[in-house]
Each structure stands twice: as C-alpha cells, then as structure tokens.
Amino acid sequence: MRTRHIAIALLATASMALTACSAGSLGSSDDSGGDGKVTISFLYDNGSETAKIGDQLVKDFTAKNPNITIKTETRPQGTDGDNLIKTRLSTGDMSDVFMYNSGSLFQALAPEKNLAPLGDTENIGNLDKNFTTTVTSNGKIYGVPWGGFMAGAILYNKDVYAKLGLQIPKTWDDFMANNSKIKAGGVDPVIQTYGETWTSQLFILGDYANVNTADPQWADKYTKNQAKYATTPAALAGFQHLQDVHDKGYENKDFASAKLTDGLRYLATGKGAQYPILSAMVSQLIADNPGTEDKVGLFPIPGTDASQNKLTVWSPNGVYIPSSTTGAKLEAAKKFLAYIASVDGCNSQTTASTPTGPYAVKGCTVGDKVPQAVKDMQGYIDSGSSSLALEFLSPVKGPALEQICVEVGSGIRKADAAAKLYDEDVKKQAQQLGLEGW
Incomplete structure (x- = not known):
C-alpha cells in the first residue's frame, strides 16, 4: 500500500458524484466575453478540509481579481477520482483548473500531452525544489502546491524529554542512548502499533533522507535494478532500526496488537516517549487528545552523520491546468495558479484550515497557532534539510513491505533476511510496471 494512499484513506471516503458547487453551467457561452471578464472552472476532491481550502482560495482570489469568476466542482477521492480525472483529460472535458496528486500519479496523467506547462508563470520560481521535482516532466513544471508537506519522522513527548534531560538525537547511536535512559x-521508549500494519513502515520509509544523503543517485539506480536494500548499507539500516528497537526491548508491550489511536494516546499521556509515524497524524493526535498541541514535537529519523540530519518529506498535492484550457481562460487559470503559489495564497489556505505541514512556497509560514510538531517541520524545510520520500523518486515499492516490517519489529525475521525478501517483493512490481533492467 503506498503511503500516500495511506494518508488519503484516513480522510473521508464518500463516493460523491461529480457535483457543481456553485450556480451556472460549466462551459457556458458567456464564460469568456468581450468585456474583459472570464469564467473558469476549478475541480478538487470532496474531502471536507479540501472544500474549505478550495472555497477560501476562490473567495480571496476573486476579491482581488473581480473580472475572473471561478465555478467550483468536486469529485470522489481514491480510485473513482483517479479514473474520473483520466477520463476527462482523455476526452478534453477537464475543468479549467484541477487539484490532483503529485509524484508518480501525476506522471501517470501523461503531463506533456494532457497538461499546460507553467513556463514563466509568476511565482513559479518561489516553489520548493522538493515539490517541483514531483510536478516536473521533461524539464517543465506543470503544477503549484496545494497544502503543505508531510513528514515521515519521530513524534516525541516533550515532557518526557525535559524530565529526563534528553536532547534531540541527531544520530542513531544518540537515539538508542536516549532509549536506554527513557526505559x-x-x-516505553518507542511506540509501535502493529495492530495497524501500515504504521510499521516508518523506520524504512522515513529513513530515506539518510539513504539519499549517502547516495543522491540511489533512487535512479534502484529503479533500474542497479541497487538493492540488502546490499546498500544506508538502505539496510532502516530494517536494522526495527531489529535494534525490538532486540533491546524498547517497544511497548502490546506492540503486536496496539493500533494508531492507542499509539497516539500513549504518546500524548507520556506512557510512551517516541512514535515513528506520519506527521499528518498530528491532527488526529490533537483531536483525540485535546491540549497536546505543544506537548509533542518532531525530529527526523536519525542517521549516522549528525551534520546531515535531514527530514524525509512527502510532497503536497498539485494544482494543474489541462491542455484543453486555452485563450483568455488559460491566462486567467495561470493567474489563479500564481496566486496559489504566493504568500497570499498560503495565508488563504491557513485561514481555511490549520496547516498540518509547512508550505512548499518560499516566504510562507505556518504561523504561531499550529502544533509544535508542524513548527519543528518548518525549520527543516526552511534550512533545506529535507529530502523527498522514495515513492516520489521511484515507482518501485513492493506490496509486502508492511508485513515484512512487522516481522522484523516482532523479532520473527532478522534485518538482513528481511531486506533480501523485500528486494524480491519489489521485483514483481517492477516487472509488472515494465521497467527496464528487471
């Protein structure tokens, strides 16, 4: 299961039919008249927070640009939404602007055929390179960011750290030394929740910034079957982390049955000190455990070099213009995207919904009212100390990773054997994708 889809699955999954959310039919004859006024359509998914952000962006943009009217539409999430997007692009019936995934799912849209490159659109130069990497095809940028980054990291209880006089670890050895003092x-030093198997993957997936630091070309080699987890020490380290934590007895006793809600509660109450998990879970942490906004911080999964302590991040979704948008509509659409990629655009999104991660636009901040973990993330983004998760750099990910991680974290399988098994697991998927070298 792709981690991006994990995050999506945690949102509302109602299969709402495509619905116009404002009066007037799309593509009507007066959409672009001779009076300088133009109407464009804007499509995004039907998640409740998504709708809040979309409506706020439209409201704030059109207040500054009264000659542009934006009619909004929503679509289902998940596979139904994916199929709808691809169908409408293929038939030339796509909305003038639409929100969709970045990374491999963006590439699956055949952007050079179906999307309009943004070229010299205003504010494109202000986008974080980790984001533009995920919306670029053949050297051209096609999207601007919707929302903020998500991290695969370690959430920690600040009160436990303060009571024990601990410092944020910047190497794995420092992390294990902290674990000894916490126990x-x-x-419980490290919270694990294998009752929901997807949560077992973070010591692997969240460790990719360290792999990339050791070899910036590793993702490309991995995609071409020229690099393996089992034979790359930096990549094997993620599996070793799982084994180390189990072998030392640093997990909560109910690690095999505990679920995400249990793990977040243990972290909030101080029963557990640290939880390797997606930063997007901070919103659920706070919802289930009110008053924890400032009690839980975040740090990257440590590697071997304290001077290269980097955060692994998942890119925001993108906002795109289909190639079917032309003329005055295209100019209006580009102006709207330039607004989204501005500080005003970030502030508009913050007004609508509390940020759960730093924005991918230079100059944008999340403000002082966000949780401490989000503030911690901002520091790594601002300093350039971050790296994309592997799934944004390679399409290769085996379906059995979470089960293999559970085995290692439970003491059933050793790290080196697990890495070899996973290398075999990804081979099947790579062959199904028709990748060269497999």
Whole structure:
C-alpha cells in the first residue's frame, strides 16, 4: 500500500458524484466575453478540509481579481477520482483548473500531452525544489502546491524529554542512548502499533533522507535494478532500526496488537516517549487528545552523520491546468495558479484550515497557532534539510513491505533476511510496471 494512499484513506471516503458547487453551467457561452471578464472552472476532491481550502482560495482570489469568476466542482477521492480525472483529460472535458496528486500519479496523467506547462508563470520560481521535482516532466513544471508537506519522522513527548534531560538525537547511536535512559525512567521508549500494519513502515520509509544523503543517485539506480536494500548499507539500516528497537526491548508491550489511536494516546499521556509515524497524524493526535498541541514535537529519523540530519518529506498535492484550457481562460487559470503559489495564497489556505505541514512556497509560514510538531517541520524545510520520500523518486515499492516490517519489529525475521525478501517483493512490481533492467 503506498503511503500516500495511506494518508488519503484516513480522510473521508464518500463516493460523491461529480457535483457543481456553485450556480451556472460549466462551459457556458458567456464564460469568456468581450468585456474583459472570464469564467473558469476549478475541480478538487470532496474531502471536507479540501472544500474549505478550495472555497477560501476562490473567495480571496476573486476579491482581488473581480473580472475572473471561478465555478467550483468536486469529485470522489481514491480510485473513482483517479479514473474520473483520466477520463476527462482523455476526452478534453477537464475543468479549467484541477487539484490532483503529485509524484508518480501525476506522471501517470501523461503531463506533456494532457497538461499546460507553467513556463514563466509568476511565482513559479518561489516553489520548493522538493515539490517541483514531483510536478516536473521533461524539464517543465506543470503544477503549484496545494497544502503543505508531510513528514515521515519521530513524534516525541516533550515532557518526557525535559524530565529526563534528553536532547534531540541527531544520530542513531544518540537515539538508542536516549532509549536506554527513557526505559530506565519507566517509560516505553518507542511506540509501535502493529495492530495497524501500515504504521510499521516508518523506520524504512522515513529513513530515506539518510539513504539519499549517502547516495543522491540511489533512487535512479534502484529503479533500474542497479541497487538493492540488502546490499546498500544506508538502505539496510532502516530494517536494522526495527531489529535494534525490538532486540533491546524498547517497544511497548502490546506492540503486536496496539493500533494508531492507542499509539497516539500513549504518546500524548507520556506512557510512551517516541512514535515513528506520519506527521499528518498530528491532527488526529490533537483531536483525540485535546491540549497536546505543544506537548509533542518532531525530529527526523536519525542517521549516522549528525551534520546531515535531514527530514524525509512527502510532497503536497498539485494544482494543474489541462491542455484543453486555452485563450483568455488559460491566462486567467495561470493567474489563479500564481496566486496559489504566493504568500497570499498560503495565508488563504491557513485561514481555511490549520496547516498540518509547512508550505512548499518560499516566504510562507505556518504561523504561531499550529502544533509544535508542524513548527519543528518548518525549520527543516526552511534550512533545506529535507529530502523527498522514495515513492516520489521511484515507482518501485513492493506490496509486502508492511508485513515484512512487522516481522522484523516482532523479532520473527532478522534485518538482513528481511531486506533480501523485500528486494524480491519489489521485483514483481517492477516487472509488472515494465521497467527496464528487471
């Protein structure tokens, strides 16, 4: 299961039919008249927070640009939404602007055929390179960011750290030394929740920034079957982390049955000190455990070099213009995308919904009212100390990773054997994708 789809699955999944959310039919004859006024359509998914952000962006943009009217539409999430997007692009019936995934799912849209490149559109130069990497095809940028980055990292209880006098670890050895002190203090050092198997993957997926630091070309080699987890020490380290934590007895006793809600509660109450998980879970942490906004911080999964302590991030979704949008509509659409990629655009999104991660636009901040973990993420983004997750750099990910991680974290399988098994697992998928070298 792709981690991006994990995050999506945690949102509302109602299969709402494509619905116009404002009066007037799309593509009507007066959409672009001779009076300088133009009407464009804007499509995004039907998640409740998505709708809040979309409506706020339209409201704030049109207030500054009264000659442009934007009619909004929603679509289902998940596979139904994917199919709808591809169908409408193929028939030339896509909305003038639409929100969709970045990364491999963006590439699957055949952007050079179906999307309009943004070229010299205003503010494109202000986008974070980790984001533009995920919306670029053949050297051309096609999208601007919707929302903020998500991280695969370690959430930690600040009160436990303060009580035990601990510092944020910048190497794995420092992390394990902290774990020893935490256990001696009567607290579970590392929370694991294998009752929901997807949560077992973060020591692998969240560790990719360290792999990339060791070899910036590793993702390309991996895609071409020229690099393996089992034979790359930096990549094997993620599996070793799972084994280390189990072998030392640093997990909560109910790691095999505990679920995400349990793990977040253990972290919030201080029963557990640290939880390797997606940063997007901070919103659920706070919803289920009110008052924890400032009690839980975030740090990257540590590697071997304290001077290269980087955060693994998942790119935001993108906002795109289909190639079927032309003339005055195209100019209006580009103006709207330039607004989304501005500080005003970020502020508009913040007004609509509390950010769960830093924005991918230079100059944008998440403000002082966001959770501490989000503020911590902002520091790594601002300093350039971040790297994309592997799934944005390679289409290769085996379906059995979460089960293999559970085995290692439960003491059933050793790290080196697990890495070899996973290398075999990804081979099947790579062959199905028709990748060269497999």
